[in-house]
Amino acid sequence: MSRALIEKFSKRTAQIEELARREYTVLTAKARALVKESGMEFADAFGQVKAELGAKSRKTKREAKVSADEQLRNWRAQMTAEERASLRTERVKGTRAQNLLEPALAKALAVSHLFERSSIARELHAAGMFLRRGIGRVSVDQAKAFAFQDPRFVRPQPGARIITTREVLNEESEMLKGVDAGRDRYEEIGRGGSWNPTSRVSDEQKAAVEHMLCSRDLVTAIRGVAGTGKTTMMKEAVLAMTALSGKEVLLFAPSSAATQVLKEQGFSASDTVQSLTTNTMVQDAARGKILLVDEAGFLSAKQMRWLVKFAGDNQCRLVLCGDSRQHHAVERGDSLRVLEKTGALQPAALTKIFRQKIPALRDAIQELARGNTEEGFDKLDAFGVIQEVEDQALRLAAIAGLHMQAVKENKSSLIVAPTHGECRQIAKAVRQAMRNEGLLSSEEQTSMRLEKLNLTASQRQDAINYEPGNVIEFHRRAAGGFKSGEQWEVVERTGASGLMVENTHVRAETGQIRSL
Numbered sequence: 001m002s003r004a005l006i007e008k009f010s011k012r013t014a015q016i017e018e019l020a021r022r023e024y025t026v027l028t029a030k031a032r033a034l035v036k037e038s039g040m041e042f043a044d045a046f047g048q049v050k051a052e053l054g055a056k057s058r059k060t061k062r063e064a065k066v067s068a069d070e071q072l073r074n075w076r077a078q079m080t081a082e083e084r085a086s087l088r089t090e091r092v093k094g095t096r097a098q099n100l101l102e103p104a105l106a107k108a109l110a111v112s113h114l115f116e117r118s119s120i121a122r123e124l125h126a127a128g129m130f131l132r133r134g135i136g137r138v139s140v141d142q143a144k145a146f147a148f149q150d151p152r153f154v155r156p157q158p159g160a161r162i163i164t165t166r167e168v169l170n171e172e173s174e175m176l177k178g179v180d181a182g183r184d185r186y187e188e189i190g191r192g193g194s195w196n197p198t199s200r201v202s203d204e205q206k207a208a209v210e211h212m213l214c215s216r217d218l219v220t221a222i223r224g225v226a227g228t229g230k231t232t233m234m235k236e237a238v239l240a241m242t243a244l245s246g247k248e249v250l251l252f253a254p255s256s257a258a259t260q261v262l263k264e265q266g267f268s269a270s271d272t273v274q275s276l277t278t279n280t281m282v283q284d285a286a287r288g289k290i291l292l293v294d295e296a297g298f299l300s301a302k303q304m305r306w307l308v309k310f311a312g313d314n315q316c317r318l319v320l321c322g323d324s325r326q327h328h329a330v331e332r333g334d335s336l337r338v339l340e341k342t343g344a345l346q347p348a349a350l351t352k353i354f355r356q357k358i359p360a361l362r363d364a365i366q367e368l369a370r371g372n373t374e375e376g377f378d379k380l381d382a383f384g385v386i387q388e389v390e391d392q393a394l395r396l397a398a399i400a401g402l403h404m405q406a407v408k409e410n411k412s413s414l415i416v417a418p419t420h421g422e423c424r425q426i427a428k429a430v431r432q433a434m435r436n437e438g439l440l441s442s443e444e445q446t447s448m449r450l451e452k453l454n455l456t457a458s459q460r461q462d463a464i465n466y467e468p469g470n471v472i473e474f475h476r477r478a479a480g481g482f483k484s485g486e487q488w489e490v491v492e493r494t495g496a497s498g499l500m501v502e503n504t505h506v507r508a509e510t511g512q513i514r515s516l
Helices: 003-008 011-022 024-038 042-063 068-078 081-086 089-093 103-114 123-133 140-149 166-181 203-213 230-245 256-264 273-278 280-286 301-313 335-341 359-369 373-383 392-408 420-436
Strands: 162-165 219-224 249-253 270-272 290-293 317-322 348-350 471-473 487-494 498-503 513-515
Touching: 003 081, 011 024, 011 042, 011 420, 024 042, 024 373, 081 089, 103 123, 103 140, 123 140, 123 162, 162 166, 166 301, 166 335, 203 219, 203 230, 203 348, 219 230, 219 335, 230 249, 230 290, 230 317, 249 256, 249 273, 256 270, 270 273, 273 280, 273 301, 290 301, 301 317, 301 335, 359 373, 392 420
Parallel strands: 219 317, 219 348, 249 270, 249 290, 290 317
Antiparallel strands: 471 487, 487 498, 498 513
């Protein structure tokens, strides 16, 4: 079947995704509550609550009383003559199958995809993933047998319908062993020296710095919720550790954006965790140093295992700053939460919020930081800072009006929305309001931009996930002579796992084409 025909009849999938976008805030709140209740990872919890939307839409579908003949007529009415002809037996049998994979490769891709961003999966989810990628060569019975019997899968207890892999278990086990092996094995970071703050700090902030200076462990942790003055504390800690330990402190963060924030805050010796794990020059510079990782709640189990091993093998000390309740890893394994929950780390905590100067607002944010969402919401509502406008048109007008009021008063205005779709609607309303005030001209320009597909590593290795016109952008050198920053447009799929690509920068001059 053509991709266009498949998408034409994927209405329920589109419906679920639209519902998920509209109810993103609610889904996120439910997922966080489920994390707190069950201890599961956020990605798994979010997937579970999102699945409830599928159940709702299927219920509606089942309630629709349409006969089989009527349904068939309805389907045919939605198709063009060419689309109907493409499904005739002789046409289908006469068309060469494309992108069919051998079962062994389909299994490997299914396992890789299932466990890239989650530590656990349901058996039927595993069967479905194998069946989807092994389509044309894998039967339903074979897919079920894979999920129930494949030796790569491990169950928490016999008969359980939840599975994981030995690789996932080993990641967490080695991470925990590394942290445990480094407990009370080193000289105090501050080497027993005395420290005097260079700026005004609270008792909690002072205690956090002392916690780092007195640590005899390989890995030390500081937990700080938003608004507790973590940046002030970190500046004091870096100065104190550098002066008393005689070692340089290097700062790292999980993303380029977070690293840029650190540099703007005055931490010039900062880089991404990704750079540390992949760049030998960064690794050479880090040996023997104190490594401070900010926003450590974003670290996956794989990244944390690597960091702990690197620190242990290279005479480093590792300090983790973050909040496991506020941030979650994109890849599988909420490592900081696991380390705290198992007792492998006993972090010093920053809980007193300074960012909110008004006592009533500070109390509300304090409740939210503790995980008491309802209490925090009620306090914000009582203070009058929450406004609800149900009608969409009126809501957009109100948002645009508040923004224009800030502009006229020479104040900055930050508008936040849960989904990209809502952001586009708000931006459109704000631009129109600015035109009405003469702040924007009526002349518009349209520019093209690339939008991430957010494919997993497994999906990126699978040619079936690429369509002609897609652009592949390289972020580092790759085999075949591909360079960082290059953009290659997909021309066509070739064979079961190949792509023909064209360099977008030199296409106009040379028409260079290369196969992948």
